[in-house]
Amino acid sequence: AYDTLAESGFFFAFQSTAAISDWSLTITPRYDVQNGGTITIPFVGTAAPYPSAIDTSVVPGGLPGNISNLTVSINNYSHTFPNDVGALLASQNVPSPMVVMQDAGNSSSGVSGANLVFDDAAATLLPFLDGSGALKSGTYLPSDYVSDLSRSFSTLAPPYSDPATIGAATLASSFNGTDPNGMWKLYVQDFVGGDQGTIQNGWGLGIQCTCPADSQTQLMSSANPSSFNQSVTFTATVTSSQGTPFGSVQFFDGATLKATVSLSGGVATFTTSALSLGGPHNITAVYLGNTSFESSTSPIVAQTVNKAATVTTLLSSQNPSIVNSSVTFTANIARAFGGNAGGTVTFKDGATAIGAPVTVISNTAAVSISTLTIGSHSITATYSGNGNFNGSSNGLTQTVTPGPPRTSRSRRRPVSLPVPHSASPLLHSISLATSPPATAARCISPAWIRTRRPCQAILRCRAE
Structure with missing residues (x-):
């Protein structure tokens, strides 16, 4: 069994020549x-x-x-x-x-x-x-x-x-x-x-x-507004006129409990990067109190979460390139606070789109083209953004050349010449004209071929 104050009431009498302006009664049960x-x-x-x-x-x-x-x-x-x-x-x-x-x-x-x-x-x-x-x-x-x-x-x-x-x-x-x-x-x-x-x-x-001492709870955000996926720290500070409160603080997003944290020196912190886009998120800190200190609740911190910034970089697989060769352009999407960027990237040569918009996969999109004409091309990549990320763009100048000039080369062909029957294939050099162009020839890999005429043979060789 337990007892509290009896409900029989209290009677107080004051006798004084001076007016009583104020008085109080403290009852400890x-x-x-x-x-x-x-x-x-x-x-x-x-x-x-x-x-x-x-x-x-x-x-x-x-x-x-x-x-x-x-x-x-x-x-x-x-x-x-x-x-x-x-x-x-x-x-x-x-x-x-x-x-x-x-x-x-x-x-x-x-x-x-x-x-x-x-x-x-x-x-x-x-x-x-x-x-x-x-x-x-x-x-x-x-x-x-x-x-x-x-x-x-x-x-x-x-x-x-x-x-x-x-x-x-x-x-x-x-x-x-x-x-x-x-x-x-x-x-x-x-x-x-x-x-x-x-x-x-x-x-x-x-x-x-004894009655619990008073307490007051204040709450601060490390970044407000913040961006999607950004880490935000909420700091609750609990004070009292009767010393330093101890115990636990609960952090709420609206009616949703996000964390329960023990006080250290009257301070408790909660860090999160999971706040959804938009807001405001009505963040409060509730000090639970104990037998020494009363509970208290902080004013609401209206936390706003905006889209995160992105930076698009554009790379060419070869620059300069040769006309009619295939070139791949790759766009990489950097996010201010990480996360996976969805959406698409549109590649353009000047004002002309290079194919359809490309879906971003693992924060990357790429397109290939082999029809760029000779000259300079202003290539751009524009990231569309999505529900959590802002868009961004970047560009580069792609140079297309005609390639190195072609050079003529003499054609090598077998040459057959009548030579004296008594000639030695190892001692004779033969000069001949080849067309085109004319050039001196030296017989290599000689082979004598006997003809039907008994006094004549043919030296078959290959011209250099």
């Missing part, structure tokens, strides 16, 4: 949470259950603020030798658990049905051993009398925060300023055999919280 289940303490060892737990996060909306005051109650406690018993309180939000009571009580009389409340505002410690009075219901300071520190709670190793008389820990020093929400656990253990008992009605916590 107290929440009481209980686990009423019986805790059974055996002859020796850990109680059942061990530990006994209270989950304060079940309170609707959670407990606001941080702990400013804490009390612990042990309800209907009975034991034949209470000095054997120790109780340790742990919070999931505090690293070191605190001893609430240990080795306290009157061994001769035991304790029966006592309701114990531990409060830093109490006047006395629990009684200790014989002669100090029986342990009875009341409000006490947390008390620990185990001077040798030999008792360790099972499954929960020291160090512990020890109150008087062993240490100086208080409920305030151990738990104030921490988050009250979450799991609390009470570890009860009998350290000496021979006696037993119960905490019949379980235990509870009385938690008083």
